[in-house]
Amino acid sequence: EATLPVGGNTKCLTSYDIYGTGDIVVDLSIYPGGVNVPDLPRIGMQMAMPGDYSLMTWLGRGPHESHWDRKTGAAMGHYSESVTKPSHVYVRPQENGNKTDVRWVALLNSQGTGLVVVGAPLLSVSAWPYSMADLEAATHIHKLPKRDFITVNLDYKQMGVGGDDSWGARPHPQYTLPAKSYAYKFRIKPYKPEMGPVPSLARYELPSVD
Numbered sequence: 001e002a003t004l005p006v007g008g009n010t011k012c013l014t015s016y017d018i019y020g021t022g023d024i025v026v027d028l029s030i031y032p033g034g035v036n037v038p039d040l041p042r043i044g045m046q047m048a049m050p051g052d053y054s055l056m057t058w059l060g061r062g063p064h065e066s067h068w069d070r071k072t073g074a075a076m077g078h079y080s081e082s083v084t085k086p087s088h089v090y091v092r093p094q095e096n097g098n099k100t101d102v103r104w105v106a107l108l109n110s111q112g113t114g115l116v117v118v119g120a121p122l123l124s125v126s127a128w129p130y131s132m133a134d135l136e137a138a139t140h141i142h143k144l145p146k147r148d149f150i151t152v153n154l155d156y157k158q159m160g161v162g163g164d165d166s167w168g169a170r171p172h173p174q175y176t177l178p179a180k181s182y183a184y185k186f187r188i189k190p191y192k193p194e195m196g197p198v199p200s201l202a203r204y205e206l207p208s209v210d
Contacts, residue, residue: 010037024187025188032181040179053150057105067100068100093138100124104118116202
């Protein structure tokens, strides 16, 4: 349990159910408190993985990036891309490569081993070969450092990008995250090819621990 520096009394509760199979079910709840709490830009979690795990495969919208309010042009499907060679890179460094409505995502190395993350039911996912701090500090694409790790964002949702009138407009209300309670969860599973196809592993359900 943690207190976040937003509004003065915002609580965050994270639980981890660990199974003998190696699966870990992560359950996150957030309870905004205090006064003058603004809309939330995103709700999610972030982790780092060794840079070898740079092949991202997912079942969700793609192949290009998509957002809550900009995703009808991204068809549901099974896609793969290298985290080090995203489909689009912005000249002015900023968050990129988000995928919406993701059922599952796998981050694998050249031997096909890695981690599989399964949404319960859906996630927004992105992965970068640098950190969020790197994005915030760099003023041009050539100033982004080459890191030996992958930053992985496993989000419940991000607010929409808006911009109906050439980027001056705020996101529509239905694509915002007002300050209220939220909860989401996902399952992480270590993976190697001998375990069978990723989609089959993503479909099975673990026994309840309630």
